[in-house]
Amino acid sequence: MSLLDGGATRAGLFFLAGFLVATAGGVALGDPALGVSTGVAAGLALAAFGYLFVRPA
Secondary structure (H helix, E strand, O other): OOHHHOHHHHHHHHHHHHHHHHHHHHHHHOOHHHHHHHHHHHHHHHHHHHHHHOOOO
16 A cells, blocks of 8 residues: 555645645745745645546556
8 A cells, every 4th residue: 555545645745745846936936925825726736636637556
């Protein structure tokens, strides 16, 4: 059993990855608030993608 077998766990990891990348980008550009708001949106989109379309091999 892998960590990515569960749909909610997989979605949570994808959300975290999208959130962290977008937030880091916003901080690098000098606007942390924009990074966080974009991070939430990107995280939700990636979580839906991870939950619906990604399946472990």
